[in-house]
Amino acid sequence: MAEPPPGHRRDAGRAARGGRAGGRPALVLRRASTQVPLLAAVLAVVVAGTTLLGTCVLLLTTAQDRALEQAIARAGPAEVDVTVGLRLAVPDAGDGAPDASDPPAVDAAQVVADATALVEDAFAPAPSSTSVWLASALQYLPATAADTLRLGYLLDAPGLEAAATLAAGRWPAPTATAADREVAVLTSTARALDLAPGDRVVLSPDPQHASEQADGASSPGSTEVGVVVVGTFTRAHDQDGAQGAWERDPLDGEGVDTSTGLIPAYGPFVVAPGTLPATEVPVGRVSLVVRPDLSDADADELVAMGPPSGSLRTDLTRTLGDAVSSTAVASPYPRTLADARTQQGITSSGVLVVALLGAALAATALGLAARLVAVRRAAEATLLVARGARRGQLVRQAAAESALLAALAAAAGVPLSLVTFRAVTALPWLAGAGLAGPASVTAPLVVAVASAALLLAALLVAPSVRPVDAGAHRRPRRGLVARSGTDVVLAAVAVAAYVQLRAHRVATGAEPDPVLVAAPLLVLLAGAVLVLRVLPWVSRLAEGHARASRGLVLPLAAWEVSRRPHSTAGAFLLILATAAATFGVSFTSTWWDSQADQAEAEVGTELVVDVTGAPVLAQGAAVAVATGGDVSPVTRRAIALGSRVGGGTEESTTQLLAVDTRRADALMRGRLPEGSWADVSAGLAPTTGGAGPLVPAAPTLDVTVTGAADDGTPLETVPGLLVEDAWGSRTLVVAATPVPLDGQPHTVPVPVGAVDGDPEVRVVGVELPLTLLAPQDVPWQSDITARVTATVDVPGAHLDAADALGTAGGWSEGRSPSDFGAVRNARATQAGSDDGVAVTATASVSLTTLLYADAAIVVTALPAAEELPVVVTEPVARELGLGTGAPLSLTVGGTTVEATVVGVAPYLPSVPRGPAVLADHDALSRALVARADLTSMTDTWWVAGLEDPAAAVAAAGDLGPTVTRADVTAELRDGPLRGALRAALWLLVVAAVGLALAGTAVHTATALDARAVEVARLQGLGVSRRSVVASFLAEHSAVTLVVVAAGTGVGAFTGWAVGPLLAVSATGRPPVPAAAFGWPWASQSVLVLGLVLGCAAVVVPVALRTVRRATVAHLRMDAS
Amino acid sequence: MSEPQRAGTSPVPGAPDGGSDAPPVPPMVTVRGVRRTYGAGRAAVHALRDVSLDVAPGELVALVGRSGSGKTTLLNIVGGLDRPDAGSVTVGGTEVTSLDEAGQVALRRDLVAFVFQTFGLVPVLSAAENVGVPLRLRRLAPADRERRVGLLLDLVGLGDHADQRPGELSGGQQQRVAIARALAASPRLLIADEPTGQLDSETGLAVMALIRAVVEAEGMTAIVSTHDPVMIALADRAVHLVDGQLTDG
Known part of the structure; x- marks a missing residue:
């Protein structure tokens, strides 16, 4: 029998002295005491693996819950508020006279209370605030002289001041008597009804009555109501939901609705808050906006609350019964929640990829460690078997040891996961997203860590089931064939996963997407396995070159690399770890850049400013001054x-x-x-280029209009100027009052809206809408045409050089296709003088057509393309x-x-x-x-071209809503629902490097320790220690460099092939523009260099120690 | 000083006892008063006690003794693999015990070759590559190295097994590879530590005969530790080591 190395023999001897083989804890403990470094390394790998998985579990659970809470808490009103529109079963004016079939009177207060309770309950236990706008049923306004019926309504709108800007007068206040109710109206309403502060209006359900009361006196005991206009206002700009607020107005804040076929409606007549129910006018429409305060709701509550519009509408209809005739509900919260959960699912997919890669790495490291432990214990196992131990006993012994390791790892893994999670969420971008803070021990965490520890530790049992032949130097053909088959199957599955990923256009819902999760793992594994099969060819090639060398150091290293059994296990770990790390860095870059690309595509420019509440011609200068861009x-x-x-x-x-x-x-x-x-x-x-008179910027321009029809037909016009500012923005500014075309000059102010001191503006067009002053005098049976000529004198205007020289192309006609040919052959000329520029327009006007169609003479200085x-x-x-x-x-x-x-x-x-x-x-x-x-x-x-984007945004924020590329980029990259992915990727990189180095350390230490006999023999042959160390280092350097290079290649390929497909948009769809493969050379270089140097730092001391420890005693030992 | 040491001072075999005009041939190996103790105190093991020995050039000496008698320790000290606690060793005129590590490496590379009981082959190398290791240490040109390796493998009868690794060879074949490797750099002293210890008697005899043959053929000196009488019979003489001391046998 081959004699084992001294360490092995010592262990075996001690183990054998432990008594009867198999299953005794004392034996396990005694053996463990002799292999503390090795077992400590194994335990460290298990703990690292379980900690990584535990941290990923926390990123998937605690962090995601926090992310959802933060995302919802940061959502704007438009994404959360529930808006309910109710039309009460109250007839409007114009719906016909009341009769017995009309529904009974509706208690509007009760309807509001019931509806409010129902909606607020949907968000329980989160508190909600509800804003109620009440609009009266439509009432008749006093008829015009032409007996035209007109409708109006009262509006009780608390908080309207936030959505409106007072133009004149004041806001209405509660009054003591019904006769003096104060109202405010939109300027458009005031203009249409010729109202001004101080005017009185009567609203009545009876058209005749309203007509009779046109003088403003209301009769006692009637249901009509008289109101006094105390102020006029305009809609505020679109900030803080002001635009949304006006959607609650029956006329959408337009002030006038003169839609064809309907009785013209005007309003609202805004009463003091809370005073509408006290009037005699019934409430016709109720608009509720329920704003839940979700800042303190936890993730489970958020998921449970907020029913979709459909079910809420059904509930309201059922609860309110006959009191309402129609119900409309807008509940964006479910959509907001669904979008957030989709992002959660996508982020979870990424984190799960990391968890699986980490698990694969840990399993690989453990598999390697298990094999090394088995090699180390081969002699002991042989001895125990020789002494009568059965294989089952050895397996039980290994299982007991594994269970102990698993328990230790689980015990350490849970608190370490909590610590790691806290450290990870303290990273700036996660802390900025509101995800920082400690986590608590949760059932998923404990189960995941314990399961991972058990599964990983179970790998240590495998070699006991299938013993390792430590002396085998050439692999059996059957094993090679089996491995090749496994490789082919893995490669095929990886290709299938990649194809599936390419075809996968939309990530699935709120749960991690299996395709997104599986594909990178499979591609990385397959790549690592396939590259591993190529490495022996490379090493044999190197061996061939080394053989021709005279010396020993390099050939010996080459021989060891190409022929040493089991080195593939360490190489596989290093390849997979390098591939995972480089893939992590690459995908981080791909994802990172893609978010910026998506933000650019979404915003379109550096800064978007929606200027509201200011005349168009003042906007360009305001934005330019504010932003400096x-x-x-x-x-x-x-x-x-x-x-x-x-x-x-x-x-x-x-x-x-x-x-x-x-x-x-x-x-x-x-x-x-x-x-x-x-x-x-x-x-x-x-x-x-442009043409037309240039005018100094000013709020108002007094123009003089002189014109007439050649047949003397009395006409009037409201002259409009198409004015272009210095930035190319054009807007039509219209005179405040009509001007008769009676051959006499009439000066009228035109509210240009520009600001004094701004750059000059250019008049590039003139519009003269024509109105017959005596339509009854125009026979409609025949087409009467007149030549109308009008001159608009623009004081202070001047012509620029091209215009003055007459090379600017002149003025041309703007022909409306919808005026039924009322205006034809419009022409215009301009003439400059010291006082200004006069634009004279002339056209043939069909007076007959003017009877039934709006028409205007439009001339422009702008050359038009076909x-x-x-x-x-x-x-x-x-x-x-x-x-x-x-x-x-x-x-x-x-x-x-x-x-x-x-x-x-x-x-x-x-x-x-x-x-x-x-x-x-x-x-x-x-x-x-x-x-x-x-x-x-x-x-x-x-x-x-912003020099200081942040300052520009701050300044432009006063002008209106802004959207910046930088903000959208930051939200996409570091938003609460996004940041966990980047953290997980960095965790993967760190874990991969750590496991690679730990695996290399364990593998190298064990492998070199097993070669002590060989070292002693080489020294016995006259090989110096230095040469042996040099050979070791050459061997490991070559292996490390080649393997790290191969792993980098696999990581790069996976990053190139899979990364852009994984970088889906926030909604789970392919990003626009398509993500581009990112390969940050600096980071990758640091990573690869770190791995190589780290491996060197591990190998050098181990090699020196091995050579130092090789003694003559080893010469009498068997190398196996 | 104990009596057995005198056994080690026996004259060089083949040389006249005296009266010859020829100048005396200096011994290839001279061991004087070598002591080696492992451990200390009560646990101290005295592996060698005042051992002195001369081995003449071309002589094949069998070092006989039971396991633990100190044979390997003495061979390791002679070959520069170990250092004595006291005494001196000279090999081919080189004071081994005073050599630094580089000198010891040079000694093993140029002067001394070992054959171990466990064969001492590098398992990942083929038979030819193992044999070529000493030649690579001398940076022999590849062509010369290949030629020499071929000759040596043919010499030990393993010309057809050049590409096989130790694990694919029998024990006798491995030891023959070890012998070929030992001969590769033409050492002046061959040290074989129980070269037949792991071989059956027939194979062991063949290996010993091979050593005998190559020693004679190459004109080298050899010290072979063994406790096999058959092997001892093939040696020019035998010296006995008992509890770290040389005896008359």
């Missing part, structure tokens, strides 16, 4: 493409994006597969079969513009998904003006 007006709205209207959602409706494409590279953000946005948008901008060049996104091109040169009809608002496709882009900035069309802002505006549509195309402002 490169400012550009942008059109961003839904349009129809031909007959394609879309499905109502933003992603199914075609979105129009119009920006200043001359500055595309500066303004537009979003990574493209190739080229730049300037390339994409080339050819969209007009080639000709067709608008546009770029469409791939979804549009695919769906409509469009290619370059294809014609396209865009319906923008109510105007249809003919366009030509000049290019196809994968997506557009700010429109990452769905159909979209890109146009140049100037070209789009010109195209619309050419069709007499002078609507402002400035929906938002894009700002680029």
